[in-house]
Amino acid sequence: MGRLFGTDGVRGVANVDLTPELVFRLGRAAAHVLSTDAGTRFLLGRDTRLSGPMLEAALTAAVCSAGGTVLSCGILPTPAVAYLTRRVAASAGVVISASHNPIEDNGIKVFASDGYKLPDAVEDAIETVLDRHDLPRAVGREVGGAEVLSDAADIYVDHIASHVVGSLGGMRVVVDCAYGAACRVASMLWERLGATVILINDEPDGARINVRCGSTNPEVLRQAVLQHGADAGFAHDGDADRVIAVDETGSIIDGDAIMGVCAMYLHTQGRLARRTVVATVMSNLGLELALRRAGIALERTKVGDRYVLERMREFGATVGGEQSGHIIFLDHATTGDGALTAVQVVNVMLETGQRLSELAAPIERFPQVLLNVTVADRGTVTGHPAIEAAVADAERALGPRGRVLVRPSGTEPLVRVMVEAEDEGEAESLAGHLADLIARELRGRRA
Structure with a gap:
């Protein structure tokens, strides 16, 4: 076994x-x-x-x-x-x-x-x-x-509420609980903070947990934010260790943008340890460039919050996470925390007096194309001469304004292909070419 x-x-x-x-x-x-x-x-x-x-x-x-x-x-x-x-x-x-x-x-x-x-x-x-x-x-x-x-829920909500820098009176917030673990604590937290909170998918329903809702389907939250004229919205996953945000215009603010918003603000206050954010190889190039312009380094790890946390602790960084919304604020928590992350975003809004759309504006999102190739032995992609040569050619074609990543899945018989570029058509073309080549060389097929 x-x-x-x-x-x-x-x-x-x-x-x-x-x-x-x-x-x-x-x-x-x-x-x-x-x-x-x-x-x-x-x-x-x-x-x-x-x-x-x-x-x-x-x-x-x-x-x-x-x-x-x-x-x-x-x-x-x-x-x-x-x-x-x-x-x-x-x-x-x-x-x-x-x-x-x-x-x-x-x-x-x-x-x-x-x-x-x-x-x-x-x-x-x-x-x-x-x-x-x-x-x-x-x-x-x-x-x-x-x-x-x-009193477990009360103790936890007290802990999260203690990190808020001011009253949220007058703020309208939508929270998607994904029919999961956030159902009870979300209402407790946001009402205690003084916000007008609109809860959606907030029944503790194990037959619907994560189904067409929550952080994996933020379109539901986006529509609710626009419908209610909210200042911001936050969507959790089933166990509430992740969060994806939506700004007042209905734009989705993913984990990359959340890290960027929080890190850039902390940096202006001299509170970003090591002037560094830790993220995975899947985080968007737009985040890296925005952080660089702000004088902040991006340290990348393998995919998985486990590896992000390990690197944060090794390096002494205090902000890190994944594009999926699993964000770690190591000054305040030992793991990703969706409620804490939402509170940190709101804190930046309160401290700066800016809307979430304004705070996220500097973080450009490059078109990112993701393709999977089903193969018998995913490990054979590593060190394969023809595939490595094709990746190098694609990287030369993109230059500094693009990125290529080919990696074996950690859990499935797949090779994952990711290409980022300023032009979506170019990203699609390069990713498709690489996926087809991998399928031919490894006798697989595009998933």
């Missing part, structure tokens, strides 16, 4: 790949590895997926069988679990969620006691003992129990 943990925990189709039996074994292994001298306390939250209670029951049983205590928070955003794990000094935090994935999927994310996602070595240690039958089992009075942390 391959490695169980992926770049963001364990994921699969609930009750098929991610079964209660597997979650029980995973929970017992995690309790064994993450227990401390002070005992074993796991703080547990989930999104609204229909399979959530089933998997929560399995995980709770696992921790209790190991003699630990579960602090159950119910439906709660992933970043809230990360924050609360550190706040209440739990041994670990666990989120049952598959983030932006389809409704049939679910996943297990584990945070260490410091609120950060587990490093590879700890995940490997959990996998090593996953199938052991000799792990300790509590008996009699040693059997663990479950408690409800009834």
Whole structure:
């Protein structure tokens, strides 16, 4: 069997790949590895997926069988679990969620006691003992129990609200909760801040989580912002660790633009650590150029917030993230936080007195064409002479005003082709040529 943990925990189709039996074994292994001298306390939250209670029951049983205590928070955003794990000094935090994935999927994310996602070595240690039958089992009075942390949402909302620089009285905000984990905390937060808030897709409905809504479909938010004449809109994904914004004109402000808006403002205040933003290879060239004009460097990593966070901590940067809206403000959080990111955007609006459209205007978005090629062995693209030569030719054709990226997918039998250029037609032509070449050379087909 391959490695169980992926770049963001364990994921699969609930009750098929991610079964209660597997979650029980995973929970017992995690309790064994993450227990401390002070005992074993796991703080547990989930999104609204229909399979959530089933998997929560399995995980709770696992921790209790190991003699630990579960602090159950119910439906709660992933970043809230990360924050609360550190706040209440739990041994670990666990989120049952598959983030932006389809409704049939679910996943297990584990945070260490410091609120950060587990490093590879700890995940490997959990996998090593996953199938052991000799792990300790509590008996009699040693059997663990479950408690409800009834004020979990209030504590988290207080934490986010503490970062707002002023009253939002008179501001009209639309929030798309994606039928997910943001449903309860969104209304609590924005009403507390004094904004007029219009919530959409705000029922905790696991049959509709992420379906034609939220950060993966911001057109719904765009229409609502225009309909209600809002100053801004924010769309979360299922576990609310991402956010995509919409300005007052209806323009979509993706994760790149959000990072640019916040970083450029922080830089003017002398508060952008290392004068650097960390993003992935997929972030738009327009962000890089806008930051460069402002005197800010862009450090790129592999795709995945895990790699962004690692580089931020290594480099000492405090702002980083992904085009998808997974933004990390390391001064305030240990992981991506959609609500915190939205608040940071609003702070810049308050401090500058500018509209969101004005703040995002300097960040040009280059046309970006993405194509996939299905292949039998995605690894063979690396170092392939003909493909490397074609990529070099495309890069020479584009010069400094374009970018080419060809990479194997980390999870699927695909080679991904990305081309950015000032002219969309040129980007489409170059990307198509590269995709066709890869398909021929690797005996694949365009997906």
